Amino acid sequence: MARITRRELMNLLGALAVAAALAGLAFGLPAVDRALSAERPLRSGAEVDVGAGVTVVPPAGATLDVTGTRPGGSMGSALFRIGAVQYGISVRPFDGDLDRAAAQLRQRITGNPGYQVTGAQLGVDTAGGLKGLQGGYTAPGRGGRYAVYVGDGRTIEVLISGNDLDLGRTLPQIEASTRTLRIDGAAK
Amino acid sequence: MISHEVRPGRAAALARVPAFWVIAALLLAGALRMAQITGRFATAYPIATLTAVGLFALLAVPFWLLVAELDFLEREPTELLVLAFAWGGLVATSVSIQGSAALENLLAKLGSPHLAAEWGATLAGPAVEESAKTLGVVAIVLIARRQINSVLDGVVYGAMVGLGFQIAEDIVFAVGAVALAGQGDDVQPVIATFLLRGFLSGVWSHTLFGALAGAGIGYLVVRRDKPFALRLGVALLAVLGAWASHALWNSPLFSDGLGNGALALLGVILLKGLPPLLLILWWVRHAHDREADYYITQLATLRDPGLITEGEMSVLGSGSARASARRLAGERAGSAGRRAVRRLQRAQARVAVELSQGVPVASLSREPIRRQREVLRGLGHPEAIAGPRSWRHTASTIITTLVAIAVLWVALSALGGA
Numbered sequence A: 001m002a003r004i005t006r007r008e009l010m011n012l013l014g015a016l017a018v019a020a021a022l023a024g025l026a027f028g029l030p031a032v033d034r035a036l037s038a039e040r041p042l043r044s045g046a047e048v049d050v051g052a053g054v055t056v057v058p059p060a061g062a063t064l065d066v067t068g069t070r071p072g073g074s075m076g077s078a079l080f081r082i083g084a085v086q087y088g089i090s091v092r093p094f095d096g097d098l099d100r101a102a103a104q105l106r107q108r109i110t111g112n113p114g115y116q117v118t119g120a121q122l123g124v125d126t127a128g129g130l131k132g133l134q135g136g137y138t139a140p141g142r143g144g145r146y147a148v149y150v151g152d153g154r155t156i157e158v159l160i161s162g163n164d165l166d167l168g169r170t171l172p173q174i175e176a177s178t179r180t181l182r183i184d185g186a187a188k
Numbered sequence B: 001m002i003s004h005e006v007r008p009g010r011a012a013a014l015a016r017v018p019a020f021w022v023i024a025a026l027l028l029a030g031a032l033r034m035a036q037i038t039g040r041f042a043t044a045y046p047i048a049t050l051t052a053v054g055l056f057a058l059l060a061v062p063f064w065l066l067v068a069e070l071d072f073l074e075r076e077p078t079e080l081l082v083l084a085f086a087w088g089g090l091v092a093t094s095v096s097i098q099g100s101a102a103l104e105n106l107l108a109k110l111g112s113p114h115l116a117a118e119w120g121a122t123l124a125g126p127a128v129e130e131s132a133k134t135l136g137v138v139a140i141v142l143i144a145r146r147q148i149n150s151v152l153d154g155v156v157y158g159a160m161v162g163l164g165f166q167i168a169e170d171i172v173f174a175v176g177a178v179a180l181a182g183q184g185d186d187v188q189p190v191i192a193t194f195l196l197r198g199f200l201s202g203v204w205s206h207t208l209f210g211a212l213a214g215a216g217i218g219y220l221v222v223r224r225d226k227p228f229a230l231r232l233g234v235a236l237l238a239v240l241g242a243w244a245s246h247a248l249w250n251s252p253l254f255s256d257g258l259g260n261g262a263l264a265l266l267g268v269i270l271l272k273g274l275p276p277l278l279l280i281l282w283w284v285r286h287a288h289d290r291e292a293d294y295y296i297t298q299l300a301t302l303r304d305p306g307l308i309t310e311g312e313m314s315v316l317g318s319g320s321a322r323a324s325a326r327r328l329a330g331e332r333a334g335s336a337g338r339r340a341v342r343r344l345q346r347a348q349a350r351v352a353v354e355l356s357q358g359v360p361v362a363s364l365s366r367e368p369i370r371r372q373r374e375v376l377r378g379l380g381h382p383e384a385i386a387g388p389r390s391w392r393h394t395a396s397t398i399i400t401t402l403v404a405i406a407v408l409w410v411a412l413s414a415l416g417g418a
Helices: A006-035 A098-110 A164-178 B018-044 B046-070 B078-110 B113-143 B151-181 B188-200 B206-222 B228-250 B262-300 B310-316 B319-356 B367-378 B391-414
Strands: A039-041 A048-051 A054-056 A063-065 A076-082 A085-093 A116-125 A131-139 A142-151 A154-162
Touching (some): A006 B078, A048 A085, A076 A164, A085 A164, A098 A131, A098 A154, A098 B151, A131 A154, A142 A164, B018 B078, B018 B113, B018 B151, B046 B078, B046 B188, B046 B206, B078 B113, B078 B151, B113 B151, B113 B206, B113 B228, B151 B188, B151 B206, B151 B262, B188 B391, B206 B262, B228 B262, B262 B310, B262 B319, B310 B319
Antiparallel strands (some): A039 A063, A048 A076, A063 A076, A076 A085, A085 A154, A116 A131, A131 A142
């Protein structure tokens, strides 16, 4: 049986070191990320910056998930958790009307395998007068609501998801929160 | 004195190198991961995915030819170039998708969501992506050390890893834009991504950053005449330079500093992209000249005008002079002459490499040179020398530049810059 030379051994060790470095990037970083909590408590009644000049007052008792929150200058997002229910808001530049924005959001929802839009779409307004549309959807093992608003060259999309029991309990608070959505400043 | 730093060796059979099997396993894992991602794309948006793959594959062709042409004298084996490209497109991309997202999350957790939103792409993306790509050049060194004979070889492999990464990432971004647009299987977001990432940022993207890091690895491996600490320092500086160039490109700096309109957008692109482009062009030029000097000196020892004349020696070391010689042959002897000069130049380069490998003079591959010399004599153009600068070439260069600027302008305007 052929014996491995020192040169071949070093070569193999070098390749294994490359594999280890890659594993550090592909699995080590996500492991460290998972080890740290993503949830941050919120002050009750305080506005949260979603990005692109949009703010919202989250429901009482909600926490902020910083992994889904990116308040940027021209676009942004915020992700809240109320128990097992996820309440996500995203904003981005948009030059169409409300119907088009709603059609695009529905298309994106139904583009996920197993997701279906349910029921009719209803009009919804925020306290500041932003016009929007809202509806419902079902996904494997969970249900959800969506809402979309258009104003000042931006579209604000809201996605809420959770199981029916949790949703039934938290939806009134979340709907009250979406009514506080406001375009406060200009997008950069 | 002849520099021996560029002397090539014979590539060991890949399969006999232990590292090859580890690298092959990593490529297989990367291929499976990217196949999963592409499969999901193709199921949801088949036409858009096919369009993205087609467009960006076409974009890869000129980049590939340009990078391969850099090392005309001592061409790298195609299988290694393919391996470098595959590392970038399969391994580095799949690792970076997970790693960059995790690092950006860590920025949000340890800093703030605002920090991650503003500087996440600047700090997380380059740190993970440049590391994963540089490991690709290290992988090439491990499986074919003797093929890395000059800093230029490092540039070529680094650029190929970067090119593979760039094309795969562009396809992912293009189909991601289709999903975000929410208009079904629509190709318009693919076209917009192609204009933005292909034309506007393609020149100073991953191919360039990869080339810079590759030059550093090449320097570390090849310049044995320098102290190890210096070589390591240069390599680290080059990788850091690639990271800094990438970070500058992704950074929010100047994002609204030059106003609106196509000119302002062009200004920002130049401000962010030009410094690394000039740096790597300078380094490539330096490495190319060094390599060319070495090989031309090898050929000069033959003193055989049948193989290479004085005039041809002054042409062979420069890309523009080689192109000028082919143009002159084309003008005087048609496409057959142009073809024969290209083959003659390739054959002369092969003999130079053989000489540097220590092949005995009697065993050099003279036959292909003789064959092309005969063809050229038959066409009445026996010597592959460069021609004087013609007005037609100058006009064609100006027109090409104007067309490139016009395409850039249309792309900027189409994307809302004007």
